[in-house]
Amino acid sequence: MRVAIIGTGYVGLTTGVCLSFIGHQVSCLDTDESKIKALKDGHIPIYEPYLTDLIEEARTNLTFTSSYAEAIPGAEVVFIAVGTPPTPSGAPNLEYLSQAARSVGQHLDSPFTVVVNKSTVPIGSGNWVGSLLRDSVEQRQDKTLLEFAVASNPEFLREGSALHDSLYPDRIVIGADEQRALEVLYSLYRPILDQTFSAPTYLPRPETVVAVPLLSTDLASAELIKYAANAFLALKISFINEMGLLSERVGANISEVGRGIGLDSRIGNRFLSAGIGWGGSCFGKDTAALIATAGEYGLHLPIVEAAKKVNSRQRDRVVEKLLNELKILKGRTVGLLGLAFKPNTDDLREAPAIEIAQKLIDRGVRVKAHDPIAEERFQREYGHMNVHLCKNACEVADGCDALVLVTEWAEYRDLEWEEVAKKMRHPFLLDGRHSLDREKLTRAGIRYMGIS
Ligand code: UGA
Numbered sequence: 001m002r003v004a005i006i007g008t009g010y011v012g013l014t015t016g017v018c019l020s021f022i023g024h025q026v027s028c029l030d031t032d033e034s035k036i037k038a039l040k041d042g043h044i045p046i047y048e049p050y051l052t053d054l055i056e057e058a059r060t061n062l063t064f065t066s067s068y069a070e071a072i073p074g075a076e077v078v079f080i081a082v083g084t085p086p087t088p089s090g091a092p093n094l095e096y097l098s099q100a101a102r103s104v105g106q107h108l109d110s111p112f113t114v115v116v117n118k119s120t121v122p123i124g125s126g127n128w129v130g131s132l133l134r135d136s137v138e139q140r141q142d143k144t145l146l147e148f149a150v151a152s153n154p155e156f157l158r159e160g161s162a163l164h165d166s167l168y169p170d171r172i173v174i175g176a177d178e179q180r181a182l183e184v185l186y187s188l189y190r191p192i193l194d195q196t197f198s199a200p201t202y203l204p205r206p207e208t209v210v211a212v213p214l215l216s217t218d219l220a221s222a223e224l225i226k227y228a229a230n231a232f233l234a235l236k237i238s239f240i241n242e243m244g245l246l247s248e249r250v251g252a253n254i255s256e257v258g259r260g261i262g263l264d265s266r267i268g269n270r271f272l273s274a275g276i277g278w279g280g281s282c283f284g285k286d287t288a289a290l291i292a293t294a295g296e297y298g299l300h301l302p303i304v305e306a307a308k309k310v311n312s313r314q315r316d317r318v319v320e321k322l323l324n325e326l327k328i329l330k331g332r333t334v335g336l337l338g339l340a341f342k343p344n345t346d347d348l349r350e351a352p353a354i355e356i357a358q359k360l361i362d363r364g365v366r367v368k369a370h371d372p373i374a375e376e377r378f379q380r381e382y383g384h385m386n387v388h389l390c391k392n393a394c395e396v397a398d399g400c401d402a403l404v405l406v407t408e409w410a411e412y413r414d415l416e417w418e419e420v421a422k423k424m425r426h427p428f429l430l431d432g433r434h435s436l437d438r439e440k441l442t443r444a445g446i447r448y449m450g451i452s
């Protein structure tokens with residue numbers, strides 16, 4: 001099928017590459033011409049494992065353009081995957097979505113096109129995009145044979161494992177109020193639903209994935225499923241963090257508590273790792289948007305609100321624990337291991353490291369940091385922050401009064417801890433992710449403490 005994707009961020013680019021890999025003809029459009037030029041030259045604007053390899057394999061089915069006139073005519077499916085950044089009220093900024101919908105409307109020319117909201121958009125956006133498309137089509141001279149329908153196809157991929165999550169998803173959700181739109185999307189996703197494509201060697205099909213469940217529903221339900229899923233995951237993490245606080249007081253081990261409850265199949269063991277809390281561009285934005293949407297209907301969402309409060313308290317706990325240990329923070333040096341909001345990405349949006357660094361700097365601490373991938377981006381976006389970036393973890397440790405493990409990159413698990421200890425002024429490490437081996441560190445002479 002011929003497909004156009006508007007927006008080449010994490011969601012748009014991953015979707016475009018995966019759809020072209022399974023055999024569709026995909027045109028990825030971005031109005032940022034420099035981004036398109038870079039993509040044409042083989043430079044990928046984001047760090048995502050195996051993305052370069054999959055683009056290479058899908059090359060013959062994949063084109064990049066900045067022109068709606070090139071991308072839209074002939075497309076049977078148009079995905080809108082533009083950014084919806086948060087506004088100060090918590091509601092997402094829909095300006096890019098609106099611009100994209102109008103431009104798509106100006107260039108539609110297939111007898112029937114399905115226009116799909118792939119970005120996370122507020123409930124009701126399907127209807128709204130439909131009305132923008134209609135307005136745009138009506139202004140045209142050549143509108144007679146055009147028919148289109150709007151669908152919602154929320155994305156559940158995680159950064160860092162985006163390709164795996166797209167090729168082997170837990171489920172595909174499609175929502176539309178017109179049956180034929182659902183049928184087009186069913187055909188589009190069939191190779192993934194039936195798992196009939198040959199898996200790339202570097203992204204092998206998990207043994208448990210035989211077929212992928214499809215949920216076909218109405219527009220509003222599909223839109224709410226996306227927000228409800230992210231809110232639930234966010235509150236699962238906040239719940240374990242709240243239990244962590246209590247664990248600490250009663251002398252329990254939060255990792256054991258997480259394991260113990262997670263073995264109950266009704267609860268499940270994922271997203272129960274306690275620590276400094278969630279970051280990234282999705283959980284914070286989507287919980288805020290959900291609260292804002294409920295507000296429009298005069299509703300409060302106390303559970304979602306509590307999840308946000310607990311999350312922000314986790315960042316303060318880093319400072320509290322450092323204060324307890326070091327007594328005076330002014331003039332101290334603290335090293336952060338990891339800057340990205342999670343491993344395997346260079347994304348710094350709402351990264352806990354940024355908030356923690358700022359809180360420490362405000363208290364007169366000298367902050368050093370290392371990240372295997374995100375340093376260049378940090379320099380570009382947060383260069384003004386006065387954080388001293390280092391080449392490796394040992395260089396961070398040099399002269400530090402404390403280290404904080406912020407991002408659980410695999411390489412930090414096997415550091416030469418004796419070497420690290422020797423470099424530190426005060427060998428103390430706060431593990432913000434419960435990812436290091438307490439005994440190993442203790443043997444190396446480092447006082448270890450988890451955040452729970
Ligand atoms: C999240 C969802 O997991 C995806 O399903 C969704 O598609 C995506 O948002 C989105 O809406 O686009 P993502 O933000 O990429 O994906 O990353 P996650 O793996 O969910 O991690 C989010 C944050 O939670 C990270 O800071 C991570 O460190 C933290 N986390 C995760 C915990 O603190 N504890 C856990 O047990 C799990």
